[in-house]
Amino acid sequence: ELPEVLIDAIVATEDSRFFQHNGFDVVRFIKASLGQIAGQDGAGGASTLTMQVAKNAFSRNEEGKIASSGLSGIIRKFNDIYISIFKIEKNYTKEEIIEFYVNAPFLGNSTYGVKQASQTYFGKSVKDLTLAEASLLAGIFNAPSAYNPYNSIELATKRRSTVLNLMVRHGYITEQEKEDEMPWQIKKIMP
Numbered sequence: 001e002l003p004e005v006l007i008d009a010i011v012a013t014e015d016s017r018f019f020q021h022n023g024f025d026v027v028r029f030i031k032a033s034l035g036q037i038a039g040q041d042g043a044g045g046a047s048t049l050t051m052q053v054a055k056n057a058f059s060r061n062e063e064g065k066i067a068s069s070g071l072s073g074i075i076r077k078f079n080d081i082y083i084s085i086f087k088i089e090k091n092y093t094k095e096e097i098i099e100f101y102v103n104a105p106f107l108g109n110s111t112y113g114v115k116q117a118s119q120t121y122f123g124k125s126v127k128d129l130t131l132a133e134a135s136l137l138a139g140i141f142n143a144p145s146a147y148n149p150y151n152s153i154e155l156a157t158k159r160r161s162t163v164l165n166l167m168v169r170h171g172y173i174t175e176q177e178k179e180d181e182m183p184w185q186i187k188k189i190m191p
Helices: 004-014 026-037 049-058 070-088 094-103 113-122 131-140 153-169 175-181
Strands: none
Touching: 004 049, 004 094, 004 131, 004 153, 049 070, 049 094, 094 113, 113 131, 131 153, 131 175, 153 175
C-alpha cells in the first residue's frame, strides 16, 4: 500500500543511495565518520535504511536499550553492518526492507508506523497520501516528537520543506513541483 511518493520522500531524506548499495554505504560512512571526528554538528549519521532496520530489530540489550557510544557503540555499528549485508539484504528485497523500516517506528502523537500516522495526521489511508503529506511523514522519522505537527506546526513545516528540497536534489521531483507544495498548510488538512 505504500505510495511511490512516500518511498521517494523517505529514500531522498534518509538514504539517497538505498537502491544502489548492499546495506552498507561506504561513501556515506566515511563522510559521516570524518565529519563526526572533526566535530561537525551537521555531519549526519552513517546508517543506511537497512542498518536502521537491523539496529531497531536486533541491537537492543536486555534492558531494551541500544548501545550508541564508546566501544559498545562501535561494536553495535559493525554488528548492524554485518546483519544488514549478510542477513537482511541477502534475504529480502529492497521493497520489503522499506516496509520493515516504515511499519514499526514511533512517529509522534502515540502513532507507530506510517499506516497509523497517515490516519492520525491526515485521516486517510497511506496509499492515498499526496506529495505534501508524504513529505511531512518522511520528515517525522528523523525526530518524531520534534516534527510531530501536533507539537509544532512550525517545525513540522520547516522539516517538510527540507524533505522537499532533498527530493529535488535527488531527482524525485522538479523544482516546480516543490514550489507547488510550499504554500500547503499543514493545519488545514489535519482532522
